[in-house]
Amino acid sequence: MSRSLRDEREIQRWDDVADVLVVGLGAAGAAAALEAARTGADTLVIERAGGGGGTSAMSGGVLYLGGGTALQRACGFDDSAEAMFGYLMASCGEGPDEAKLGVYCEGSVDHYEWLVAQGVPFKPVFHHGVSGEPPNDDGLVWSGSERAHPFRDIAAPAPRGHVPAMEAQAGPLLMRRLVAAVEGSAARVAPNHRCVALVRAPDGAVVGAVAEHFGAARALRARRGVVLTTGGFIRDDAMLAAHAPHLRRCKFRVGAEGDDGSGIRLGIAAGAATIHMDAASISLPATQPWGLKRGILVDGAGQRFINEDAYYGRLGEHALLHRGGRAWLVVDDAVFEKPDYPRRVAAVGESPAELERDLGLPPGSLESTLALYNRAATRGEDPAFHKAREYVTPLERPPFGAFDCTSEGSLYAAFTLGGLHTDVEGRVLDPAGAAIPGLFAAGRSTSGLSVGGYSSGLSLGDGTFFGRRAGRTAART
């Protein structure tokens, strides 16, 4: 038997015993621990680092919530669970988990209240003009492609990026509050414990884990269940090569060191199924400030490929997966402005032909693309990709410029979305779809809401939401 799976009969002595053992103290683990502890279950959280936080603490802190949360209402926005569900079903990649999306949208208003009750503060101010993460402590922001084609015609748009009140990067605040809540609960926290194996009873149920603590192995019994909340695998080259080799071309891998897929591997060793292991969030933040959406993104053939007003999570996925990471944002002098992210200007020229030559694009390609774009743009139209009218303007005033949006020269920020197959209650499933007794999971060690076409906040969203459910389910087992 693999060393990452131990037979209960091998265990000579349990070093600690709890009802529920949570592995990993990021956002999902904190949520699981809080809910498990509140049911009265003796809850032990182990964390491989010296303290809680994980990747959630280095994130932007955005939570994708909606359906008419108190924050949305305070900012003057209407929303409904139906509209939110419609958008997510259409935008979350091919074949997202409809059941998970359903309970998530139905439960989103309550989940916001729960976060507030844990001490996570949100300032009731809507921030206009950027996507994803506001530069200040404003609380609500657009964090997806809700207003872009084709989604604007599918579901009523609403901003759903809920951002804790901390300037520029709210992940640290979110996790300070959630970890403080865990520490204030009845749950026990054991840092510097790296889980190296699950322990299985002869009947197949997971009954504990073995953790390494400063070099020593500690056997931890879990009377009711183990909850894996160990994060994704963007930091593990072998797993990337096996499941999502294209991600190796992304310069910025969004993940703490712990995002090495350890929990996913532990689950597999215990017979768990994994799903959507190729799925990823791939962001190309090329259109901040929004005025840059008036430029056009072209690929290696000098052709457009997407409506440039789509969210940057969508831009990055299309550019990397469907255009081989060959892309440039072309602007004219009227549209040019300094982008938020330092990005290389790949070429400047007095004419499209000059630009095209400097970029090494096929002769005539960019000229032809711009001519076609400009012809409709003079009427404010974009019949090819349906960019919103406010961003459609002819690009004709020299000089022309091209920002480098290639995977070599630009920032593609990626993390993995595939992982353990779980049901809506957080139970880990085997390949036949049966729950593995005693094994639960949430967060990026599982496949959650999004299997592509990422909107920001879905990972902290599903991690905390389904983390709570996994914790409750384990505690009630």
Add this chain to the structure above:
Amino acid sequence: MSRSLRDEREIQRWDDVADVLVVGLGAAGAAAALEAARTGADTLVIERAGGGGGTSAMSGGVLYLGGGTALQRACGFDDSAEAMFGYLMASCGEGPDEAKLGVYCEGSVDHYEWLVAQGVPFKPVFHHGVSGEPPNDDGLVWSGSERAHPFRDIAAPAPRGHVPAMEAQAGPLLMRRLVAAVEGSAARVAPNHRCVALVRAPDGAVVGAVAEHFGAARALRARRGVVLTTGGFIRDDAMLAAHAPHLRRCKFRVGAEGDDGSGIRLGIAAGAATIHMDAASISLPATQPWGLKRGILVDGAGQRFINEDAYYGRLGEHALLHRGGRAWLVVDDAVFEKPDYPRRVAAVGESPAELERDLGLPPGSLESTLALYNRAATRGEDPAFHKAREYVTPLERPPFGAFDCTSEGSLYAAFTLGGLHTDVEGRVLDPAGAAIPGLFAAGRSTSGLSVGGYSSGLSLGDGTFFGRRAGRTAART
């Protein structure tokens, strides 16, 4: 414990005992059984159908072989293992298994001899003018993109599609001969046995299997090992939804009923790792006869996206994965000819503008694409996609026509390429990369040579090649 994994101690009585148990009698299983039996190991092959053959018997029978086989030499072609390796490394998708490709290319000449020795006949005639499967019993054919950009500049091209001597579809002949060879060997064949579980010893080694035989469970002990050769999962909707949801849009799923992923699931339940589960062969046979390569393939934005002389396995992958299955092959009157496959003519028009309107493409898009293409084509050039000069000719003689190459209206033929993670000796690996004692696999239940950009013959090629290795390794254990 999952019912698809049994503890050895549960088994009251073994109904049969062998040294090596092979699960599935397709090409990989036949190869495994032949080699295991020849070492002297008592070999039992179980097959869920009433007879051997599996998907291999409904295939075109092409084997991708090279490096200078007797057949290549008899047809007057030079080839080398280096050239073959160079082509496959460049064409087999992102991050193929270099070690597997290496031993495969080195061993390809010998493997051809082995196939001949099993009674598989090849007629030493090269067939020019079609890709993949010759319409007669000729033995050698182009079955990949070797002569197309960018591969022609990476490795010296050679035809490597080795086709058993049977008209039009050689899979049945290949499997008749291989199954006959198995029946003539010391291996025992037990049809109508569906494997429902692997049996594991307390130390983690796989020591047998449970098979269902006309409703009764039979426990089969394998002293040295179990070899899973059960095929892919193109016929299992749940697995497609979990791993390769886009394939559900392909009209033609290339696989016998047994391609439901059963062996992959059995492996997972025993702790095996799976890799590249999203990978697939997706064929769009839109350019047969080859004269149709002079047309241009355009997507839903009316833009070209690939050199049309690429092999149809590459065309289909690009059209489905990167263009959403929206594609049309546009020809003019000079280039028009009746295609081999019945394909719907989506539109005919006196001008590109008319065609574009009928197809619902953005106004001006096809006109612009054709103008740009024709400008360079008058010089015999294709600077955008580098189609070979012999297929580059301006498309300007009305009427113009468009063949339907959409996933709704055309034939996309797909099968899965992902599966169990094995090493070059056929050992099944766990997520930590360690071999699971007693468990071996080959063929489409494993991830083999290709993880994309398919060339025909790679599956029968790696199935038989690594099937032999898996059989030998198991027998020697």
